[in-house]
Amino acid sequence: MKTARPRKHRPLRALAWILGIVIGVPALAALGLLVVSALWRSDPASHMPAGFEAYASLPSAGSFVRDALDLKALDAILSTPRLGSARAAVRSLRVEPFLRSEAFGRLSDVRVDAALYGGGAFVAAASLGYRSAALRLLPLALRLAPGLFSKVKGLSYVADAMPARFELASGESTLYAVRYRDVLVVASTEALLLEAARPSLSGVEPALAAALGSRGPGSIRFLVDPATFVPPAAGAGQGVGALLAGIDFPSLAIVDLSLKDDRIAVSVELPASSEDPAVANLLERRSRTPAALSRLPESASYFSLLSAGEPEELWEAVGPKLGDKAVSAYKAADDASKAALGIDLERLLFSWIGDEMGVYGSSLGPEPVFFASIADEKARRDVFDRIFGSLLVGRDVSALVGDTRVPRVVFPKFLRAFLESVGVRLVEPFYLVEDGFLYASQSAELLAACVAEARDGHLLVKTDRWKDGSSGVSPESSASIFYSLDRSVPFFMRGTTGLGAALRLYGRGVASVRLVKGSIRLELSAVPVAGAASDLLPGFPKAAGGRMTSDPIVGKATSGAPMAYWAQGSVVVGVDLSSGARYEATMDDPGWLVLDAPDGRVAAVWAVSERGTVYRMDAGLAPLAGFPLVSGQRVSGPPAISSGRLVVPVSSEPALMLVSSDGQARFSGSLGSRPRSRPAVSSYALAALPRSFDAELYLMRLDGAVMPGWPVQLPGIASAAPVFAGADTEADGMVAAITESGRLLAFGSFAEAAPGFPVQLEGSFDAAPAWAPGWRSLYVVSAEGALWKIGMDGTTLGQVVLRRGAARGSAVTAFDSDGDGREELYVSGGGDALYAFSGDLSPLPGYPRSGSGVPAFVDVDGDGRLDLIERGADDTLRAYSGR
Incomplete structure (x- = not known):
């Protein structure tokens, strides 16, 4: 007889079953849900x-939110002061990493x-x-x-x-x-x-x-529903309102809006019909591609084109609805034509003008060119012969442009004199007939040049300007507009509203009205005008609210808001560049300010008055603990920041006063004379260069002790501040300075002259050199406007001359504004112009720009690019896009 084996306990299997049930059942339930x-x-x-x-x-929804946040036009819409908080909120969302994440994209789709x-x-x-x-x-x-x-x-x-x-x-x-x-x-x-x-x-x-x-x-x-907006417009009873009242809109209007920072596009489909036979005849006609499009010269910078029908058809549909004044004016013109020329207005104009007419402007000159298609050339000749054969109108064919004879419509002297005496100035246009069109302009040269362009096949429709602006817009149209804001402003962009400002950011575009049987289609495509490296951001320039006595300095508040600070005499001003919020603090005398912002975020705003009172404030200009500090020291020049401390040139010692964040002050070793320029700061030392006949350059440790072997005497007076160059270490770094006579010197930390220096430059110099580590070069600008590039071995690597007059008080700034690891050079001073160059001294496109001081850089709109902040000569704060 077999004995039963005892059952083995398997605790791990049981535990696995329990865990499987505990985890699996909810997981399956969640999956099922x-x-x-x-x-x-x-x-x-x-x-x-x-x-x-x-x-x-x-x-x-997610894609729309992202597209809308990236839209610079949104900043323009929110650029009014009362919408500043909304603009700040948009910027905060723009820099929020989660909104750019894949998780947000999936959840919000x-x-x-x-x-x-x-x-x-x-x-x-x-x-x-x-x-x-x-x-x-x-x-x-x-x-x-x-x-x-x-x-x-x-x-x-x-x-x-x-x-x-x-x-x-x-x-x-x-x-x-x-x-x-x-x-x-x-x-x-x-x-x-x-x-x-x-x-x-x-x-x-x-x-x-x-x-x-x-x-x-x-x-x-x-x-x-068109019924929600058509009745109010039609209620006017005349003009456009009367025309709309004669059109029925049987179903919903469809509006498609595409928002991209590099393009906006709008498409409106409006079902329409009319019981008025004249209007119905226009609405039922399908739009075609106007012949004028293939005749516009490539120099055309804007045009307006109407191709909905012949003039007689348009007048029959629209004329009676324009009101009694328009009808009376037409009758008066008709009577005048009969009396003067013996023909009515219908024969004078309607008998020969075709279904296309318009006007364009050319980059070749300021005068517009008017044009109309010719439906019947024989009728046109008959009318022109009758007009020019009358006693009131003549033709002058003396104008010759190249090989082209350009006729001109002229009026008798007695008629011009009489009409001018009663305030009426007759226009005597030049005209040409070419390829089925009549062209007229006040300038014979411009008219001939434009017609020759089109004759030779140099057409607007072949250019990138047209292709970029008209993308997505059908060439078939009954009315169309091509605009470029440097020459023309369409009616829908006029005004000072935020929407108008937003649309003006898109400087080139095409708008058209297209008729498809049973509907009216409106289309708009607009793009920003390429070319300028920097454009004013929406809401700028901003009035400073007083005379700016310092260049703006910038940083980010703890909230991430972009801040700018400057002095207005004894008042320190801070402005949130996104929301427009303004902060102020008052000093006991005019003075200077500097930011402690090692990572771009404002740890403290330091200010010091000429009387020596030191202020340390937060980003909102509220005083921090232990400040203000009344030092009693007369300040002789602008301060600098070194490892969270304020370094101030003072005249009574003379020395540098070092003020720590806890309010403690100490002094550097004594200087031979008063320092008037800003001290230079590195991670290992301070440098000062008092302006005196002794011309001594000092190098000090961070605690203010003068280093062995210093000061060194320069071979002439120097009024510009020194600058640290080379590696930011005591062993390999060096300090450079330039004398007013153009002697550029460089020394190592132990007061030894750097190999290849000094270098003699031509001109007079009062601007500090700039060190560009990405180019391993020093840059110096002279009062005469020459910008020099000097290598680390003293070699002159290049020179460029600014197109300006001689001016003292210039400054050269080296800053990597585009993030490519190499600095751009910005030269300011000498008027309301900021020049910019690459490190190889090639000029940057879009410069010079308006600006009169040292530029600063911060991301204002939250798009991840640094924007340029500059003081205007008219005491305004300017912000240029970094895109």
Whole structure:
């Protein structure tokens, strides 16, 4: 008989089963919840109650947010002072790393639809997909943790409401939200929430479905009921209003908006019809590509072109609706034509002018060129012969431009004299007939040159200017505009509003009106004008509010806000460059200021008055503990920062006064005379160069003790500050200085002359040399405007002469503004002009720019690029884009 074996206990297997159940079941449940949330979906459009005035649809909320934040035009819209806090918020979001992360991209890639109703009420619906799983679990989470919403003021979950919903109360208004399948519905009123909480039984309204189904490439699509904006415009009863009143808009207008920093594009499709036969005839005609497009010269910088129909057709459709004054004016012109020429206005103009007419401007001259297509050349000749055969109009054919005879319309002297006596100046244009078009201008030379360009095939449509600006806009049009803001400003960009300023950032573009049977299509494409390396940021220049007595210095506050500081006499001014917030502190006398910002963030704002009172403040100019410090020392020059301490030239010792962050002051070794220039600072030493006949250059340790072998005597008076160059170490570093007569000297830490130095330069010098480690070179600018590049071995590596007169008080600054590891050179002083060069002395494009002081660099708009901050000669603060 077999005995039963005792069962072996396997604790590890049991533990594995327990862990599998504990971990696996919730994981499977979570996976199932995600699958259900992803598959059990609803269409946001089906939740929208009927009767909305406007509708918007975002294919991807996250992409739209990113595109909008990157848009410089948004800064322009928010550039007014009252929107400063909103602009600061946009900048904070722009620099937020999470918004650039892949996680944000995935989580925010949701479709959002929103509808606007009367009285400002709205409904929004977001298709969350698998993300809705969190909303499904939220009611359970609130039962387990009732205080979950306590940190969000006004947010609550109303479980016993029908339907159960979330509410967010703020003041007198409340937002309501409910989930249906994967869609989160938010409404501004309880009534709208009840309508939108469940999808419509009939599904999406056909017109809405059709509009959403033909989605374009834009970042956002708007659907607008034309009835909401056409009746107010039509109520005027005359002009455009009367014309709109004669057009029916049977369905929703579709607006596609694409927002990119390098381009904006707008497309509007407006279904239209009319019972007025003349208007209906125009609307039913499909737009074609105007022949004038292939005749515009490449020098054209702007044009306006109308190609909707022949003049007689346009007058028949529009004339009666322009009002009684227009009709009376037409009749008066018709009567005058009959009396003077024996023909009516219809024969004078309508008999021969075709369906294209317009005007363009050329870069070759300031005068515009008018043009019109010729429908009947024989009729035109007959009319011109009759006109020029009359006693009132003549033709002068004496103008010869090259090989081209350019006729001119002239009027008798007696007629000109009489009309000028009553304040009427007759225009006597030159004209040419070429390739089926009539061209007219006040300049014979310009007219001949433009016509010759087009004749030789040098056309606008072949240029990159046209191709870039017109991208995405169909050449078929009934009316079109090509603009360049350096020559023309379209009507929709005029004015001083934030929107106008935003559109003006896109300096070149094309707008067109296109007729397709049953609809009017409006299209706009605009791009920034390339060329200038730096452009003024929106909201700049800013008035300083007084006379600036120092150049601006910049840094970032602890919040990350870009700050600029300067002196206005005895007042220290700080401005948040993003929000425009302004801070001030008052000194007991005019003085200087300097920032302690080792990593770009403002640790302290130091200021010192001429009386020797030292101020140490935070980024908002509030005094820090232990300050102000009344030293009683007369200050003789601008201070510097060394390892968190203020280094101040004082005249009574004479010496450098070193003030620590705890308010303790000590003095360097005595100097032979008063130092007037800013001390030079390195990681291992301080350098000072008092201006005197002795011309002694001092090198001191960081505690102010004069180093052995120093000072060294220079071979002439030096008024410019010294500069450290080479390696930032005592063993390999050196200090350089230049005399007023152009002797450039360099010494090692032990007072030995550097090999290859001194170097004799031509000119007089009062500006400190600049050291550019990326180029291993020193740069020096003379009062005569010559910029020199000197190598570490004393070799002269280059020279460039600025296009300006001689001027003292110049400065050269070496700074790597584009982050390529090599410094750019900025030369200021000598007027309201800032020059910029690469390290090889080649000029940077877009310079000189307006500016009268030493530039500073900080990211103002949060795009990750350093922007240039400069003082204007008119006491304004200027900020130029670093893109």
